[in-house]
Amino acid sequence: xxxxxxxxxxxxxxxxxxxxxxxxxxxxxxxxxxxxxxxxxxxxxxxxxxxxxxxxxxxxxxxxxxxxxxxxxxxxxxxxxxxxxxxxxxxxxxxxxxxxxxxxxxxxxxxxxxxxxxxxxxxxxxxxxxxxxxxxxxxxxxxxxxxxxxxxxxxxxxxxxxxxxxxxxxxxxxxxxxxxxxxxxxxxxxxxxxxxxxxxxxxxxxxxxxxxxxxxxxxxxxxxxxxxxxxxxxxxxxxxxxxxxxxxxxxxxxxxxxxxxxxxxxxxxxxxxxxxxxxxxxxxxxxxxxxxxxxxxxxxxxxxxxxxxxxxxxxxxxxxxxxxxxx
Amino acid sequence: xxxxxxxxxxxxxxxxxxxxxxxxxxxxxxxxxxxxxxxxxxxxxxxxxxxxxxxxxxxxxxxxxxxxxxxxxxxxxxxxxxxxxxxxxxxxxxxxxxxxxxxxxxxxxxxxxxxxxxxxxxxxxxxxxxxxxxxxxxxxxxxxxxxxxxxxxxxxxxxxxxxxxxxxxxxxxxxxxxxxxxxxxxxxxxxxxxxxxxxxxxxxxxxxxxxxxxxxxxxxxxxxxxxxxxxxxxxxxxxxxxxxxxxxxxxxxxxxxxxxxxxxxxxxxxxxxxxxxxxxxxxxxxxxxxxxxxxxxxxxxxxxxxxx
Amino acid sequence: xxxxxxxxxxxxxxxxxxxxxxxxxxxxxxxxxxxxxxxxxxxxxxxxxxxxxxxxxxxxxxxxxxxxxxxxxxxxxxxxxxxxxxxxxxxxxxxxxxxxxxxxxxxxxxxxxxxxxxxxxxxxxxxxxxxxxxxxxxxxxxxxxxxxxxxxxxxxxxxxxxxxxxxxxxxxxxxxxxxxxxxxxxxxxxxxxxxxxxxxxxxxxxxxxxxxxxxxxxxxxxxxxxxxxxxxxxxxxxxxxxxxxxxxxxxxxxxxxxxxxxxxxxxxxxxxxxxxxxxxxxxxxxxxxxxxxxxxxxxxxxxxxxxxxxxxxxxxxxxx
Numbered sequence: 001x002x003x004x005x006x007x008x009x010x011x012x013x014x015x016x017x018x019x020x021x022x023x024x025x026x027x028x029x030x031x032x033x034x035x036x037x038x039x040x041x042x043x044x045x046x047x048x049x050x051x052x053x054x055x056x057x058x059x060x061x062x063x064x065x066x067x068x069x070x071x072x073x074x075x076x077x078x079x080x081x082x083x084x085x086x087x088x089x090x091x092x093x094x095x096x097x098x099x100x101x102x103x104x105x106x107x108x109x110x111x112x113x114x115x116x117x118x119x120x121x122x123x124x125x126x127x128x129x130x131x132x133x134x135x136x137x138x139x140x141x142x143x144x145x146x147x148x149x150x151x152x153x154x155x156x157x158x159x160x161x162x163x164x165x166x167x168x169x170x171x172x173x174x175x176x177x178x179x180x181x182x183x184x185x186x187x188x189x190x191x192x193x194x195x196x197x198x199x200x201x202x203x204x205x206x207x208x209x210x211x212x213x214x215x216x217x218x219x220x221x222x223x224x225x226x227x228x229x230x231x232x233x234x235x236x237x238x239x240x241x242x243x244x245x246x247x248x249x250x251x252x253x254x255x256x257x258x259x260x261x262x263x264x265x266x267x268x269x270x271x272x273x274x275x276x277x278x279x280x281x282x283x284x285x286x287x288x289x290x291x292x293x294x295x296x297x298x299x300x301x302x303x304x305x306x307x308x309x310x311x312x313x314x315x316x317x318x319x320x321x322x323x324x325x326x327x
Numbered sequence: 328x329x330x331x332x333x334x335x336x337x338x339x340x341x342x343x344x345x346x347x348x349x350x351x352x353x354x355x356x357x358x359x360x361x362x363x364x365x366x367x368x369x370x371x372x373x374x375x376x377x378x379x380x381x382x383x384x385x386x387x388x389x390x391x392x393x394x395x396x397x398x399x400x401x402x403x404x405x406x407x408x409x410x411x412x413x414x415x416x417x418x419x420x421x422x423x424x425x426x427x428x429x430x431x432x433x434x435x436x437x438x439x440x441x442x443x444x445x446x447x448x449x450x451x452x453x454x455x456x457x458x459x460x461x462x463x464x465x466x467x468x469x470x471x472x473x474x475x476x477x478x479x480x481x482x483x484x485x486x487x488x489x490x491x492x493x494x495x496x497x498x499x500x501x502x503x504x505x506x507x508x509x510x511x512x513x514x515x516x517x518x519x520x521x522x523x524x525x526x527x528x529x530x531x532x533x534x535x536x537x538x539x540x541x542x543x544x545x546x547x548x549x550x551x552x553x554x555x556x557x558x559x560x561x562x563x564x565x566x567x568x569x570x571x572x573x574x575x576x577x578x579x580x581x582x583x584x585x586x587x588x589x590x591x592x593x594x595x596x597x598x599x600x601x602x603x604x605x606x607x608x609x610x611x612x613x614x615x616x617x618x619x620x621x622x623x624x625x626x627x628x629x630x631x632x633x634x635x
Numbered sequence: 636x637x638x639x640x641x642x643x644x645x646x647x648x649x650x651x652x653x654x655x656x657x658x659x660x661x662x663x664x665x666x667x668x669x670x671x672x673x674x675x676x677x678x679x680x681x682x683x684x685x686x687x688x689x690x691x692x693x694x695x696x697x698x699x700x701x702x703x704x705x706x707x708x709x710x711x712x713x714x715x716x717x718x719x720x721x722x723x724x725x726x727x728x729x730x731x732x733x734x735x736x737x738x739x740x741x742x743x744x745x746x747x748x749x750x751x752x753x754x755x756x757x758x759x760x761x762x763x764x765x766x767x768x769x770x771x772x773x774x775x776x777x778x779x780x781x782x783x784x785x786x787x788x789x790x791x792x793x794x795x796x797x798x799x800x801x802x803x804x805x806x807x808x809x810x811x812x813x814x815x816x817x818x819x820x821x822x823x824x825x826x827x828x829x830x831x832x833x834x835x836x837x838x839x840x841x842x843x844x845x846x847x848x849x850x851x852x853x854x855x856x857x858x859x860x861x862x863x864x865x866x867x868x869x870x871x872x873x874x875x876x877x878x879x880x881x882x883x884x885x886x887x888x889x890x891x892x893x894x895x896x897x898x899x900x901x902x903x904x905x906x907x908x909x910x911x912x913x914x915x916x917x918x919x920x921x922x923x924x925x926x927x928x929x930x931x932x933x934x935x936x937x938x939x940x941x942x943x944x945x946x947x948x949x950x951x952x953x954x955x
Contacts, residue, residue, distance in 0.1 A: 054823060068532070069532060101529065103528070109526055111530075164909075172529065194909070196894075204902070221893065224899055259823065264855050267854070279824075
């Protein structure tokens, strides 16, 4: 692979996002939610990066910043190596179509009053990828690709099951020929057997179409299965990042260890749960220093005051923990 | 990366499933209540009668030349000197009550429907704009609506009509001014909920133009509560117009609406000549009741919670 | 050992305008004191309706059309409203997926908990408050006095669920039904709740029915498992037997769909097709359409068989 191909397709540098900051003449001091705090992330072509974390970690916010639904408070994003601000209007549009999103809720993510043919085909027609006359054929091809019967395209979303609606959402995203998909908890609302089908679809589409994914989930089992690389987030910061197999085999950060330990497994029978104590803090008032220190069994004095930096502890394996530094 | 698309033969249209139209389903659910069907039948009858009034009324009550004061205050069933039958009697100016009611109904329904449609259009536009754009536009529109809604509707209408004068058009303007705020508020609350839903986010990620998102995606999902409000408001508008006419505003005496007819007969109510007020009152009652029956059923079937 | 809860031949049908939905179709199991039963199934399998039926919470257009539910010897299907009121929250309690189904958003926690206690026992307000404090401490909530005076919206999802559990256990019920209580919670919080539930059941001797779609949770928690599909129990037995040596093709399909049981990056083993609509259930085995082992014999609904001690199975082509 030459050097150009190795440059990341999508890159985020130092992204921060704060909600509720007073703007303009609003005098009231509303609490500021620190959703993201200095996050940097890169995804290469044909790579699947899994983003995992619990409530309040900011993974959904990050997904929405990547897909342009939200504007970051600070930081830069780059597409194919060029900063976003450099693009002119036409390129911006092409880039917007190149990054698409698959949503979590298969019920709320489809317009209940639109027929599926229009849901899937509208954007393609609007952006000139298919003419109005070809729309139905175009939609039929897409539905077949995601494993749905094209003769159903005149139905409304409520006439489909949850798994089928997920597929419709995927077809809708594919209609504009994207290169990058943000999958925001795309299988969380599905039953296990349907989840398996949809995950297989994601894997197949990646091979057929050469897509890259940012796969956001709270389910470690799912993330492990589909990702090349896994990024673990806690309360707005990245705490660890590593190739998937490496992360699960040798987790470094105490939070990652706890997460992996907590995941119920079939093999573990009548286990005695040893829970990690404490509640997940609110992003309104994150703890100082390392965000995880109130719940960390290995915390010491430095953790309370100083934010740990993300350091490379092994090739491709980054972790933000003071324990990694030689005292 | 170009995605290889193999050319596939076009699907013959016949193979696409025939899907039941949502309107058909709405009609079926509506028909489940016999009371609502009765209301709808009555409404259709009233509308037909009102539309064809100029042809089926025995007399044109607005044509002063046709009226004969000697025929005034005749009870129902009596005949005029020229042999015409007055099925419902005459009022104090010799007008045939039946004709007067038919024409009055025409005015009431016209004013009610026209003002509702206009208020709906105006309220819809403003409410959608307020919800979608938010910020100062939202605050501005909503504060105006709040101020307006805190005044009694009658008061605002009275003031407006005193300034504007008489006539059907002016009544409609007054009613629209009074009513738009209900629609705006209803649409805005529905739109605020819908705008945060994921299908709107999906439309944004697909880079659809904003006007398309607002009109094509947001608007159709805000309609159900609006339809319910509209059907109830038609009844309100008719009642309001009747009240205004009763008070002597809005329409000239020579073109009476149902309200004015009731007002005219008011003084005779206790002296035995009940029909001058009674029959217009009855017509008004039946109109409002049938509208309410239809509105109730629409509200029930459009309520998403009652469905499953 | 006599069972604290015995369900036999339970059928709960919903009579809608579009047809009869056989949500629960001949379900039976027995639960012993201090044991945990995992009721596993996907959407539409009827597991939640089974729980509601046992609690008597099925409303029109649904009703229990057949079967018996015996709680500590008393037959539940023939109770009147007053008798039900005395039992619910007292001898049998339920925890829901959404804790806001238990908690009233406009009442303080102490009001709700005291109300739940005094509905079934004659205690003074002060004594009731004391019991509530103990209950909160028992479910692992620190500084219970402050928490008692707060409102539900001031708590996180995990805390609310713990309070809901505390309320369920206030009157020391004999049976607790938990309907997916941790599905909406984060993994670390789920771990905490599972830990508490385990401990609480051991300490109080309550029997627990844990309704879930997640086999992995059941693996760690349950003593026995019932797998439901399309309103019937297709397989049941001790947890080790079911998970290590499943006999029904659906159970094996479920186990194999779990991502952690498949090599990473390769397609997951999947069960083809979808669960049938509960209104269009055909004759015979409901899993027939999706089963690789189906034959014409599956056109007749399989009867319940006992392939081993305390195992039941509905299949004419079992895996062993």
